[in-house]
Amino acid sequence: MISKKLQDAFNKQINAEMWSANLYLSMSYYFAKEGFEGFAHWMKKQYGEEMEHACKLADYLIVREGTVLLDKLDVVPTGWGSPLEVFEHTFDHEKRVSKMIDELVELAVEEKDKATEDFLSWFVSEQVEEEATARSIIKKIKIAGTTGGIYLIDNQLGER
Template sequence: MLKKKMLKALNDQINAEMYSSYLYLAMEAYFQSISLKGFAAWMRVQVQEEMMHGMKFYDFVNERGGKVTLEAIAKPETSWNSPLAVFEAVLKHEEHVTSLINDLVDLAIGEKDHATNNFLQWFVSEQVEEEASAGEIVEKLKLIKGDTSGLFMMDAELGKRVFTMPAPAAE
């Protein structure tokens, strides 16, 4: 059974993950609007990943006998000045999500909630990957600066990304 403070924090994280999905959907729409279909496809995968993250929290709360409480999702930003500006925003957002996950881990440790702490370790590892992926794209976009041929090559590269569900945890 989840303690009240932990339950509130996990419900807040469900909202944060759904917001992330919504934010990346707005970014996908931006890329669609400027005809960068590969960038848009990369964002669509990110939308699916974030939705899946939210559902992992949702399922965990239910498995632990808690009550999921859904709140309004904040409106995301919808326009950016460049693909680089979008991915700088992605990196900043993922760093924020990492801080949220770290706060949840700290709370779980403080509450002596070992099951939640164990559950959260997957997200700790996931955030390392999320930040590294966004950071790599930021660095590549900085390297190509405004070179359209480089941008189109990146568009083709990013368009190859596909969503794959993570393997279920070993029981």
């Protein structure tokens, strides 16, 4: 059985993952409106991944006899500037999510819950990948500049 403290923290994270999903969906629609179909596709895939993360956390909570409490989600931004600004926002957001996951792990250690600590190791690895991917896209966009190179990156991300 999971502790009340961990249950509450998991519920907070589940709702944060769902907010992240909405953020990426909003970014997807923004990119589609701006004519970047590849970036839009990539962000829609991110939306799906974030929802999967929320469900994975909720499923674990249920297995550990916890209660999932879904809360209302705050409004997400709907407009950005350039593709570079969007991906810089993405990178900053993923760093915040990494910090939240680290705090969950620390709480599991504090609660002496080895099963939860082990479960969360997947999320730690996932966040390393998420940050590296966002950082890589930012580097590519900076190299491409505002010329036609940005459309090559857009096409590349559309193949995800």
